[in-house]
Amino acid sequence: MFDTVMIIALSALSIALVLLFIRIIIGPSTQDRILALDAIGVLLVGFIGILMILQDTSVFSDIVLVLTILGFVGTLTLSKFLERGVVIDRDD
């Protein structure tokens, strides 16, 4: 019973992932693609949460933290590059 619920949740997340990939492919602007990539990064955290329950282990909880931080930094970097043209500002 519980496993069935988990499988249904995983399937819904997978369909969502496929839809986001479609948005990345057809996205008219670069910002659309970054937005979809950010959403995918957030979605993978959900995947890991369900996998932790499914496999009955809590060793993946580090990966949740690392994935959120990496996704955040990546999104910030990309959008700053699009806005200013550089990623790291210089003072000179």
Place this chain on the structure above:
Amino acid sequence: MLGGAMMAFISAIGIIRLPDVFTRSHAGTKSSTLAVLLTLMGAFIYFAANQGFYSVRLLLGIAFVFLTAPVAGHVIIRAAYRANVKMADTTVEDELKDVMDKVREEAKKERSESGEVIIEDEKVSDKEHS
């Protein structure tokens, strides 16, 4: 957890269906944040009830997602607005455009009063948005 997964699904449908970047981010940031919050909270409750193990790292992850996902959405959309990405055709109001035009005019006037040569700042609109 099922609620979280369904929420993620709805969010992805919104990202596919909505007409422009701004509404898409509206769908993407809010509901996928809520999706992950629900999922991680489910995992936390599962471990707390089943094994008596209170995972602080999961709570940290929840707090971090809650803090960073809206900020990321905000930054993307600001970049999109600066790059003059077109809004949907049904858009009627663009209040920020008026404000930005006014600020640009005032800056130009100030510069011409102080005797500088006016150079049109076309860098923003030249940026490619393919």
